[in-house]
Amino acid sequence: MKKVSFKQQLLIELGITLGLFLLLQVLMNLGVITTYWKGIFITICINVILTVSLNITSGFLGELALGHAGFMAAGAYIAAVFSKSIALIPSVEFPLALLIGGLFAMLLGYLVSIPTLRLRGDYLAIITLAFGEIVRNVLLNIKFTGGAGGYSSIPKYTTFPWTFFLAAACVLLSRSLINSRQGRAIISIREDEIAAESSGIDTNKYKKLAFVYSAFFAGIAGALYAHYMGFLQPAYFNLDKSIEILVMCVLGGMGNITGSIISASILTILPEALRQIADYRMLVYSVVLIVMMLVKYAPQFQGLLAKFKHQKEEEA
Amino acid sequence: MSGVVMFFMQIINGLNIGSIYALIALGYTMVYGIAKLINFAHGDIIMVGAYLSLVLLNTGMHWSIATLLSILGCALLGFTMEKVAYKPLRKASRISLLITAIGMSYLLQNSFQLIFSANPKPYPAFINLPSLKLGSITISSNYYTTFIVSVLLMILLTLFVKKTKMGKAMRSVAEDEGAARLMGINVDHTISLTFIIGTGLAAVAGILYSNCYTIISPTMGSLPGIKAFIAAVLGGIGSIPGAVLGGFILGMIETLVKAYISSQLADTIVFLILILMLVFKPAGILGKNVREKV
Numbered sequence: 159m160k161k162v163s164f165k166q167q168l169l170i171e172l173g174i175t176l177g178l179f180l181l182l183q184v185l186m187n188l189g190v191i192t193t194y195w196k197g198i199f200i201t202i203c204i205n206v207i208l209t210v211s212l213n214i215t216s217g218f219l220g221e222l223a224l225g226h227a228g229f230m231a232a233g234a235y236i237a238a239v240f241s242k243s244i245a246l247i248p249s250v251e252f253p254l255a256l257l258i259g260g261l262f263a264m265l266l267g268y269l270v271s272i273p274t275l276r277l278r279g280d281y282l283a284i285i286t287l288a289f290g291e292i293v294r295n296v297l298l299n300i301k302f303t304g305g306a307g308g309y310s311s312i313p314k315y316t317t318f319p320w321t322f323f324l325a326a327a328c329v330l331l332s333r334s335l336i337n338s339r340q341g342r343a344i345i346s347i348r349e350d351e352i353a354a355e356s357s358g359i360d361t362n363k364y365k366k367l368a369f370v371y372s373a374f375f376a377g378i379a380g381a382l383y384a385h386y387m388g389f390l391q392p393a394y395f396n397l398d399k400s401i402e403i404l405v406m407c408v409l410g411g412m413g414n415i416t417g418s419i420i421s422a423s424i425l426t427i428l429p430e431a432l433r434q435i436a437d438y439r440m441l442v443y444s445v446v447l448i449v450m451m452l453v454k455y456a457p458q459f460q461g462l463l464a465k466f467k468h469q470k471e472e473e474a
Numbered sequence: 475m476s477g478v479v480m481f482f483m484q485i486i487n488g489l490n491i492g493s494i495y496a497l498i499a500l501g502y503t504m505v506y507g508i509a510k511l512i513n514f515a516h517g518d519i520i521m522v523g524a525y526l527s528l529v530l531l532n533t534g535m536h537w538s539i540a541t542l543l544s545i546l547g548c549a550l551l552g553f554t555m556e557k558v559a560y561k562p563l564r565k566a567s568r569i570s571l572l573i574t575a576i577g578m579s580y581l582l583q584n585s586f587q588l589i590f591s592a593n594p595k596p597y598p599a600f601i602n603l604p605s606l607k608l609g610s611i612t613i614s615s616n617y618y619t620t621f622i623v624s625v626l627l628m629i630l631l632t633l634f635v636k637k638t639k640m641g642k643a644m645r646s647v648a649e650d651e652g653a654a655r656l657m658g659i660n661v662d663h664t665i666s667l668t669f670i671i672g673t674g675l676a677a678v679a680g681i682l683y684s685n686c687y688t689i690i691s692p693t694m695g696s697l698p699g700i701k702a703f704i705a706a707v708l709g710g711i712g713s714i715p716g717a718v719l720g721g722f723i724l725g726m727i728e729t730l731v732k733a734y735i736s737s738q739l740a741d742t743i744v745f746l747i748l749i750l751m752l753v754f755k756p757a758g759i760l761g762k763n764v765r766e767k768v
Contacts, residue, residue, distance in 0.1 A: 222569045224576075273753040280512045281752055283572055284703060288745035291700075295742040397696075401576060408573060441584040447577030448559055451570045456562030 164337070175326045179319070186318065196318055198430055200386055203321035204379050205422040207328045209406040210415055211375035216404065217413035218336060219368040220348030222283040225270065226376050226403045228290035231395035232266050233259035233377025234384035235303055238312040241385065252315040256324070256381045263377025264370050266293075271369035275362050290400055297392035308391040316386035324382065328375050333415055335371065344368050345413075398440065405443045408450050479610050484733045485726070490617045490686065492725020493624035497679035498702030499709070499717035500631060501672030507648040507712035508668045511560060511571050515578035516676055517699010521692060523548045523677030524684040525586060528597055537600040545677040552673025553666055561662070579696070586692040594691040597684040620682045627675060628718050634671075635714060644668060648712065697741075701728070704748040710761020719759060 182199065185191045191199070208226060215223045237259030241251050270289050274282045303309040335341045343364045346354040355361050384390055406425050410417030429439050453459045498520060505513045526547045530540035559578055563571050603615035635641035646654040647664045655661050683698065684690050701724060709720025724744065732740045751758070 216569070220567070220569055222572050273749055277752055277756055280506075280510075280568065280572065281707070281756065284512065284700075284707070285749055285752060287700070288704075288748050292742050292745050295739070295745075299736075299738050299742075401580065404573070404576070412569075437588065438584075440580055441588065444577045444580035444584060448574050448581065451566075451574045451577070452559070452562055455566035455570045457565065458562055 171330075179322050179326075182322070183319070198427060200316065200318055200321045200382075202423050202426045203318075203325040204382050204386070205403070205406060205426050206325045206419050207375050207379040207382070208403045209410065209418040209422040210325075210328055210332050211372040211379070212403050212407045213410075213413065213415060213418050214332060214335070214344070215368050215372045216407055217411075217418075218341065218348060219344050219365060221274075221365070221368075222404075223286045223369075223372070224283050224397070224400050224404070225286035225288075225290035225293075226372075227395040227397070227399035228286075228293035229263040229267060229373040229376035230380035230383065230399070231293050231297060231390075231392065232380065233263040234380030234390055234395075235297060235309065236262040236377075237381030238309055238384040238390055239303065241313055241315070242311070248313070248315055251313075252320070252385065255315075255385065256378055259381030259384075260374045260378040263380065264374040267370045267373025267376075268366065270373075271366045274369070275365055287397065287400075290395070290397060294392050294395055297395075303390075306392060308389055310389045312384050312388045312390065314385060314388045316382050321382050321386070324378060328378075329415060329419065332375075336415070340364065340367060348413075402443065405446055409446055480733075482611050484729050486611070486613055486617055487733075488726035488729035489722065490620050490725070491729060492722035493621050494679050494683050494686075494698065494721075495702045495705045495725050496718045496721025497624050497627065497675050497682070498698060499706040499721045500628065500714065501676045502703050502706040503709070503711055503714060503717040504644070504668050505672050506706070508644060509556075509560065509564070509665050510568075512575060512703065513560075513578075513672075514572070514575040514699070515555060515582055516672065517695040517697075517702065518579050518582040519548050519552065519673045519676035519695065520680035520683060520698060521586060521690070521695035522551060522582060523680030524597065524690045524694065525590060525692075526677075527681050527684070528595065528690060531598050531600070541678075541681055544681065545674050548677035548680075549670040549674040552669040552676075555673075556666060556669040561665075579699075583692050583696070590692060592692060594689045594694075597688045597690050599685045599688050601685045616682075616686045620686065623678065623682060627678065628714075631671070631675070632714055640664070640667060701744060704744060707748060707758055708751055710758025713758070713760045716758055716760035 182191065186196055208230065212223065212226050215221055237255040240258050241255040244251060246254070266289075270286065274285050277285065297303065298306050336345070343354070343359045344367070346357070346359055347361050347364060351361055402425075406422045407418060409425065410419070410421030429436055435442075453463075498516065501516050501519075502513065505511060505516070523544050526544035527540050530543055531537065535543075555578055559574050560571065563574055599616070601616050601619050603619065605615055606613040606618055635644060643654070643659045643664045644667070646657065646659060647661055651661055654664075679698075680695070683694075702721065705720035705724040706717045707720070708724060709716030709718070711717075724747075727747065728740050728744055731743050735743070
């Protein structure tokens with residue numbers, strides 16, 4: 159088989175992305191895809207951004223981050239406050255709001271990364287969890303954004319092309335990050351932090367980079383969500399939301415961007431398509447987490463898998 | 475009510491919630507010390523204990539038997555949880571264990587939500603001793619029972635770990651699993667035993683907690699669980715006296731913040747304490763700084 163160069167692959171992927179976008183856009187314009195499904199597609203794109211960005215910290219850096227909803231909330235609220243208090247033309251205001259949402263989340267990501275650098279994985283999970291809860295608690299107590307009652311009448315700027323291309327940009331950027339020198343440094347920390355450090359990799363710097371990057375996109379996803387719903391409530395950004403993103407990340411495969419896209423799409427559509435089992439959603443998620451981990455890492459299952467593969471090879 | 479009396483009342487409140495945190499934190503700290511795992515599902519064991527005892531009490535069972543059975547039920551659950559979900563992953567990466575633990579926590583919460591519905595249920599409190607009067611301060615029986623039972627259990631646990639052979643095995647596994655195995659200690663049994671004791675304590679905490687607040691719900695365990703974890707970190711994770719100390723300190727801080735600063739910001743402040751603690755003294759108050767070996 160001829161090896162496809164990176165550039166060629168990029169072109170192919172760009173082609174597929176554009177083609178998919180045009181197809182969806184035409185179908186939407188023709189009314190084949192209803193407004194209801196258009197909403198689902200927007201949610202899918204937002205979830206893709208969230209999942210792919212979480213995958214950078216949890217999948218590639220190998221640190222369990224449980225505060226993704228917190229970054230999302232921060233980005234959502236800041237962007238919403240910005241676009242409500244400033245009156246510019248929407249085509250200028252919206253990108254600015256998105257950027258501000260992303261940058262603010264990025265700043266928080268930087269702040270969170272400082273204490274976590276000194277800590278091992280387990281503590282990091284707890285710190286990010288605490289961070290997410292702090293953000294939610296603070297939002298509940300800010301009178302200015304409506305507290306628990308919610309922040310309403312945010313201009314609804316989010317459209318399908320915006321979310322689609324931002325999701326595509328997030329995927330593309332993440333993939334090039336991972337294939338770059340910086341990305342390899344991040345992966346080396348996951349594989350063996352001490353070995354990475356001894357090889358001269360500034361582990362602190364790359365951990366910060368992964369954190370800040372992931373927070374930035376979570377903030378953008380939040381800003382998109384805010385301008386899509388037009389209404390924000392702190393309760394939405396609870397631990398369940400962070401876990402939901404984690405489930406998408408785990409199901410698609412930690413450290414697999416394509417997997418993240420697929421699982422984010424499936425896990426967004428499934429609960430919509432199967433309304434009657436909506437009550438079981440979180441239960442199914444929890445089972446997914448446990449089973450995925452056992453199948454992937456437990457020696458008993460690996461033995462079984464190896465046996466299965468061996469049998470298949472023999473048959474063939 | 476004068477300021478001084480009010481302050482003493484708050485101290486008693488703090489001791490009450492603190493002793494519950496300490497009981498839960500003990501389970502966290504023991505499991506972490508031995509299996510190097512933050513058992514996220516530990517908080518949900520409190521909820522399981524509360525529901526088990528509710529169901530048993532509703533059958534008309536005497537409270538002592540109901541309590542004993544719920545503790546046994548939770549211990550069995552802890553044992554199974556370890557065997558099914560955690561043991562196969564003992565050699566896998568830390569992150570996969572953590573994810574499994576989160577999965578377990580959600581599995582417990584959501585299955586109980588399906589069985590008992592998400593609505594909170596009233597809990598028939600059974601601690602009905604006369605309340606204690608100290609001058610102008612009245613201490614209800616729940617409060618002093620919780621305190622006495624917790625302190626008693628803590629003393630028993632410390633004696634168990636310090637004096638018995640099994641306790642010695644636990645300490646040695648926590649210190650160096652490989653060396654312990656070479657000395658002929660059955661590591662698997664020791665880890666199972668730790669889970670059984672930890673979850674048993676959590677069940678007691680759950681029952682005491684429900685007696686104080688008399689309302690239980692499937693998500694009741696998650697917040698006390700996280701706070702107890704913070705308490706364990708505060709005291710120095712892996713250390714038994716540390717967990718007790720951390721539990722009481724955290725209970726105190728939380729109650730005083732609620733009373734004198736802001737009841738809404740109490741959780742935020744507790745979480746901030748965790749972050750500050752981890753920044754400035756990650757080993758905790760009584761913990762030892764352990765360097766990672768290559």
